[in-house]
Amino acid sequence: MVSDVITLGPNQYGKAETRVVALRRGTERHEIADLNVSIALSGDLADTHHTGDNSNVLPTDTQKNTVFAFARKHGIDQPEEFGLLLAKHFVASQPAITHARVAIEEYSWRRLGEHSFERAGDEVRTCVVHHDARETHVVSGLRELVLLNTTNSEFWGYPKDAYTTLPEASDRILATAVTANWRHSTESDWADSYWVDSYWTKSYADARSNLIAAFAETYSYSLQQTLYEMGRRVLDQQSGLCEIRLSLPNKHHFLVDLSPFGMDNPGEVFFAADRPYGLIEGSALRQGAPDAGRAWE
Template identity: 60%
Template sequence: MAIVLGPNRYGKAETRLVRVHRDGETYGLVDFNVSVALSGDLAATHQTGDNSGVLPTDTMKNTVYAFAKQHGVGEPEAFALLLARHFVKTQGQVDSAKVSVESYAWDRLGPHSFQKRGDYTRTTVVTVSREATQVVSGISGLVLLNTTASEFHGFVKDRYTTLPESTDRILATAVDAKWRHLGDAADWATSFQGALDAMTGAFVNTYSYSLQQTLLSMGTMVLTNRPELAEIRLTLPNKHHYLVDLSPFGLENDNEVFIAGDRPYGLIEGTVTRDDAAPASAEWYL
């Protein structure tokens, strides 16, 4: 039986980058967390310790900072594409470069003053190979809640089922979503905001009989509104809210007082796709 080296990659993770754009009296601010991973003809370093094909991860970090100065920093997709294409073009032993960016938003308070926005993190994963380019945008930690217009009943019951059926409940989740672009020439800012607006709009306007139904509605709305997108993967934890029993105090609880549950929680995941979209060039959902 032979033992062989399988797929592998290496890189520099979580390079923190803050770029100030000094545009006259009004400054701009970009706050990124950048990770780079390279794969290709790298067997020798694993097998014998021969590092002749290894670009140091410290060099990757330095490239992030140098490119931020030389090219400026705008949309995360554009910056990630710039970096990934650079590594594939300049490193002959590299077949594929994956650049991931977390983008932290800051709201302007004045010409050079900002307040960090904490409601979600914008994400980008760009994979560039010698054959194809793939851009995946997304968000993590987008907390949404409907105080009504949600039911859950008619489910399977067995000897261990204790959950009561509900015709009026709180529906809450913290959305992680990733959507794959059909190309790489989109207006990244408009595309991102449009996908975000479609997701939140679908959550607000869907009368939900299950979180699965809401997931499909959100994904469908995104693809309907954004023709530049091929598919979207959604991860929706069910942030349970339990009615407090107020009967010991002689009080009725008409869906007004709740305990916000922490864990365990339900976890709903699904992908919504165009049936005619080209398949992904990499495992984009990882």
């Protein structure tokens, strides 16, 4: 019996979840950046897998130290800027490395004073940067943006079978915790402007605002409809973006039956269930947008 030929498949390595907090103390009014940075490098790494030859393997500890050193050397303003600096550095400085992926989570703090802050809930800003000799992709996003409409939402007209118990709803609570990721157009569209014009700051603020506005302003007959309207609104209002992907869990709110206590409940008291939940996922794509390549990985 002849054995199959076994070859090394796609691979990468790096330092995951380096937590870095950077302060700007230049004035009495301090600024804070709180990031979780994950790096993955790929390239000519076959020898370390086949023989243990580490001559092309930049230690992950070095990658961690680079995060801290770059935070001091360059400061941290926008996570996309910081991710681009790191990704381009590793590809440029390591001959064996041909591709770098830098994923960043940013945790928000609400200002209480000149040097006092309060953690701003569970919402997290995200970005993923891919860089190699051919192209650079940036995907920005957020997760745990919790939104709720108390009315202007219906759900009816769906198929019913022997296992269907859900009653049709002509007026319901619609709530979700948004995960959204939007892909920026090619680097030539933003490379000359983002450092000076605060491109990333405005782009993120606008995308978040457009997501919220579309959710609040859409009379919804399904969460799928709301998802598309949110994605469409972002792309329609922001020409620098070419694709957006959304994941919307349906945070179910069930009307509580108060009749055992001799009380009515005209749509005022609900039980907020955490699981199981419906999960609606989808995307909106600008016509003619370039292929995403590895941008979403």
